[in-house]
Amino acid sequence: MLGHEISFSYCRTTHNDKLCKKIRDCWFDKIDIDGFLKEHYGQDQIQKITQPSGHKYVSLFSLIEQAKKAKEENQSEK
Amino acid sequence: MKKIFLSEDEIPRKWYNIAADLPQPMRPPLGPDGNPVSPDMLAPVFPMNLIEQEVSTERWIDIPDEILQILYRWRPSPLVRAYALEEALGTPAKIYYKNESVSPAGSHKPNTAVAQAWYNKQFGIEKLTTETGAGQWGSALSFSCALVGLECKVYMVRISFDQKPFRKMMMETWGGNCVASPSNETNAGRAVLAKDANTPGSLGIAISEAIEAAVTDEKGKTRYALGSVLNHVCTHQTIIGLEAKKQLEKVGIKKPDIVIGCAGGGSNFAGISFPFILDKINGADIEIIPVEPASCPTMTKGKFLYDNGDIAQMTPLLPMHTLGNTFIPEPIHAGGLRYHGMAPLVSACVEQGLASPQALHQLECFAGAILFAKTEGIIPAPETSHAIASVIREANKAKEEGKEKTILFNFSGHGLMDLVGYEKYLNGELHDYDLPQSVIDENLKALEGLPKPEAY
Numbered sequence: 001m002l003g004h005e006i007s008f009s010y011c012r013t014t015h016n017d018k019l020c021k022k023i024r025d026c027w028f029d030k031i032d033i034d035g036f037l038k039e040h041y042g043q044d045q046i047q048k049i050t051q052p053s054g055h056k057y058v059s060l061f062s063l064i065e066q067a068k069k070a071k072e073e074n075q076s077e078k
Numbered sequence: 079m080k081k082i083f084l085s086e087d088e089i090p091r092k093w094y095n096i097a098a099d100l101p102q103p104m105r106p107p108l109g110p111d112g113n114p115v116s117p118d119m120l121a122p123v124f125p126m127n128l129i130e131q132e133v134s135t136e137r138w139i140d141i142p143d144e145i146l147q148i149l150y151r152w153r154p155s156p157l158v159r160a161y162a163l164e165e166a167l168g169t170p171a172k173i174y175y176k177n178e179s180v181s182p183a184g185s186h187k188p189n190t191a192v193a194q195a196w197y198n199k200q201f202g203i204e205k206l207t208t209e210t211g212a213g214q215w216g217s218a219l220s221f222s223c224a225l226v227g228l229e230c231k232v233y234m235v236r237i238s239f240d241q242k243p244f245r246k247m248m249m250e251t252w253g254g255n256c257v258a259s260p261s262n263e264t265n266a267g268r269a270v271l272a273k274d275a276n277t278p279g280s281l282g283i284a285i286s287e288a289i290e291a292a293v294t295d296e297k298g299k300t301r302y303a304l305g306s307v308l309n310h311v312c313t314h315q316t317i318i319g320l321e322a323k324k325q326l327e328k329v330g331i332k333k334p335d336i337v338i339g340c341a342g343g344g345s346n347f348a349g350i351s352f353p354f355i356l357d358k359i360n361g362a363d364i365e366i367i368p369v370e371p372a373s374c375p376t377m378t379k380g381k382f383l384y385d386n387g388d389i390a391q392m393t394p395l396l397p398m399h400t401l402g403n404t405f406i407p408e409p410i411h412a413g414g415l416r417y418h419g420m421a422p423l424v425s426a427c428v429e430q431g432l433a434s435p436q437a438l439h440q441l442e443c444f445a446g447a448i449l450f451a452k453t454e455g456i457i458p459a460p461e462t463s464h465a466i467a468s469v470i471r472e473a474n475k476a477k478e479e480g481k482e483k484t485i486l487f488n489f490s491g492h493g494l495m496d497l498v499g500y501e502k503y504l505n506g507e508l509h510d511y512d513l514p515q516s517v518i519d520e521n522l523k524a525l526e527g528l529p530k531p532e533a534y
Contacts, residue, residue, distance in 0.1 A: 004212070004241045004498060014280040026374045055107030056307045056419055057115045063286055064122050067293035070265040 021049045080161060082174075082325040084154035090320040091141055093313045096352045098137035099359050100426055107422075122293050123302040125201035128194065131310040139313060141193075148192045148225050152181045153317070157325035158489075162453035164473070171476035173469060174334070175489040176322050176350060179456060183248070185491030186346045187218030187305055190314035194303045195219070195226040204299040205229035207291045209259065209284030211238050213245025214459075214491065215305035220254025233259035233267075233287040236279035244495055259284035266290050306343025307421045315349025322486060323353055331484055333362050336472050338487040340464040341368035341377065341435070344421030350488035352423075355432050366433040367472075368424060369464040371443075372510075376420050377428050377435035436468050439510040443467040444503040447493070459491040460499045 008027065014020040019041065027033040037046050097104060106114035117124075117132040124132070131139060160173040178186035198206055206228055210216030216232035223230035232254050239246060239258040249256040259279045260267035266286035270277055277283075292302040304311060319337075326334065337354045339347035347368045358364045370377055427433040447463035449470070450456070458466055465487045476483040493500070502508050 004238065006237070010237070010278055010280075013277075014282060020280075022374065025376070029373055055115065055422065056304075057117060057120060058107050058109050060123065060289070060304075061109065061115050061119050063289040064120065064293055066266075066286070067290040068122070070290065071294045074265070 019045060019049050023049060079329060080159055082157040082159075082328055084321055084324055084328075086150050086154070088324060089146060089149070089154050090317055090324070091146070092138040092320075093141055094316040094320060094353050094356065095131075095134055095137055095139055095309075095313050096316075096348075096355060096423055096427070097309060098135050099356055100423075101359065101430055102426070103135075104422060104426060123289055125198050125203060125301055127197045127201055128310050131197075131313060132308060134309075141317070142196065145193055145196050148196070148222075149189070149317070152188075154321045154325075155180050155318070157322055158454070159329075160450075160454050163450060163470075166449060166453045167470060167473050167477065169473040169477040170480065170482040171473040172331075172482065172484045173473060174322075174326065174484070174486045175454075175469075176318055176486070177456075177489050178318060178346070179459075179462075179489055179492035181218075183214070183218040183221050184494065185214050185218065185459065186315060186318060186349060186488070187215050187491075188222055189317055189349065190305065190311045190345065191215070191218040191222035191303070192225065193314045194311075195222040195228055198301050198303070199226050199228055201301075202299065203228065203301045204297075205231060205295070206301060206303045207231045207233070207288040208303045208305070209233045209235070209281060209288045210245075210256075210305075211235050211281050211284075212496070213238065213242055213249065214495075216254065216256060217245050217248040217252070218305065219303055220249040220252040220256075223254065224252040230254040231288070231291060232256040233261065233284040233291075235259055235281055235284050236277065239279075242495070259287050261287060263287070264290045264294075306345040307419050309421075309423055311345050312348035312352065312421050312423050315345045316352050318346075318349035318488060319351060319353035322350065326484075326486070333357060333364055333484075334486040335363075335483040336365045336367065336485045338367045338369060338465050338468050338472070338485065340461050340488075340490060341370050341420065341424060342461060343419065344368070344424035346461075346488055346490040348421060348424055350486070351427075351433065354486075355427055358432055366427070367468055368428070368433055368435045369468045370435060370437050371464065372437040372439045375437045377425070378437040436471075438464055438467050440508055441503070441510045444499070444508065446470050447500075448503075456489070457493045457497075457500070458489065459493040460496050462488075462490045462493070465490070 011020045011023045011026060024033050106116055109115040117129045121129060156177050158175050158177050160175055164173050181188045195206060206219060206223055208216060208219050210232050213234060216234060220230045220232065232249055234246060234256050236258040246256045260270040260277060260283050262268055264287040266283060270283055288302055292300045337351050339350045341347040351366050354364050355366055358366065368377060428435055443463040446467035447458045450458055450466045469485055469487050472485055
């Protein structure tokens with residue numbers, strides 16, 4: 001998707017310091033990724049990335065709602 | 079005959095929509111509140127004419143003549159018999175590839191980019207936004223917007239923006255406005271930059287920015303475009319397989335035995351395979367193979383090992399290297415197939431037994447790509463190399479079985495913008511890691527009885 005090399009740290013901080021949902025799929029054959037996650041992350045954080053991926057409609061709808069909310073907040077500040 | 083062409087008046091005039099024929103219809107996904115999320119809720123980012131296609135269960139959808147007029151710049155694309163590759167393999171198999179690298183942007187992506195740009199223009203939209211990683215989609219959309227007459231804004235993940243300047247230059251040559259994401263132009267971007275000004279960005283942030291730019295346009299004349307995953311994107315790509323069918327018929331082949339495409343988000347695989355899956359649904363004996371990287375599987379073992387698993391219950395999960403606190407693993411190559419979601423229509427084909435996914439290691443893929451380049455001449459995109467490696471496997475199997483099978487695959491794009499991977503392969507810097515089958519079996523056994531996910 002990015003077309004070049006990425007580091008392990010990139011996958012751990014890919015969105016506002018959150019774990020990338022694919023981190024286990026992408027690193028399971030290189031390192032003991034589960035051992036690392038258990039050592040460094042809470043169960044709730046790990047649970048988030050082990051849930052089945054959601055439908056694209058759901059993530060797009062969520063982003064639309066976020067953008068609308070941000071727009072409303074901006075307008076009320078003005 | 080080496081190359082099989084169609085004349086412009088032989089181009090398919092309808093796209094094929096597989097949603098009409100799936101034995102088990104698609105169900106709407108549920109949102110966080112438990113209620114279905116329907117495509118019309120996406121109206122702030124997609125025009126209604128594309129949303130209608132997204133939900134359509136009509137089998138055939140007319141391709142407007144204005145879109146065909148643009149596609150004629152490179153379509154119908156040639157179907158090529160890979161004689162030299164066959165000879166190198168010593169296989170009795172007939173190998174055909176649909177050459178999608180002949181598009182101006184160098185891949186299959188413009189097939190849907192042109193259509194999406196045109197439908198947006200028809201809806202009165204003036205500007206499209208999107209995100210891009212490596213830049214293949216961003217350049218395809220920039221190209222398409224230039225031809226249709228739309229503004230194009232591309233949020234390119236900063237780490238890629240810095241490392242892959244040529245794709246950015248392609249976008250700008252076509253008039254696209256490509257900015258590094260996170261940018262200062264959106265709330266989402268500014269919030270990330272406030273925390274870390276040196277962030278490398280991510281596709282997630284870039285998508286947030288592109289969506290926000292569309293949703294917050296005061297004039298309401300901006301929409302968002304997505305290059306894979308969604309139903310209408312897969313449908314637009316079926317022109318590939320529909321052309322291939324006609325071309326095979328020209329050389330007396332009623333049906334291929336095997337159809338192969340690499341699969342990241344799923345659209346190029348959908349494009350080559352869906353018209354043949356229709357035949358399979360109607361009884362034809364055709365093997366359909368989507369191919370993904372073994373290092374980041376979505377459809378094969380990884381799905382079952384990782385999406386369902388409770389880590390705590392599955393230890394020791396894998397016999398990997400012990401990871402100390404100071405251990406920093408080697409970087410990985412994040413190619414186009416490491417996509418974060420598979421097209422629901424492709425997932426449905428796999429779940430319903432209409433397609434049989436394969437996962438291949440990168441060394442085998444690069445070896446296949448090099449052989450293809452040395453025999454057929456074109457340097458494949460790293461993504462495309464997965465399809466080629468699978469073709470080589472199937473051709474060798476045909477040789478062992480002494481069968482003259484017809485293998486069709488999608489040559490989804492050239493690799494002239496992605497040569498770093500080749501450099502590393504040729505320098506011996508790439509390595510495969512393999513899981514013992516016994517470990518895979520053990521973990522799969524542990525997952526027996528767990529619910530199977532509905533969407534990949």
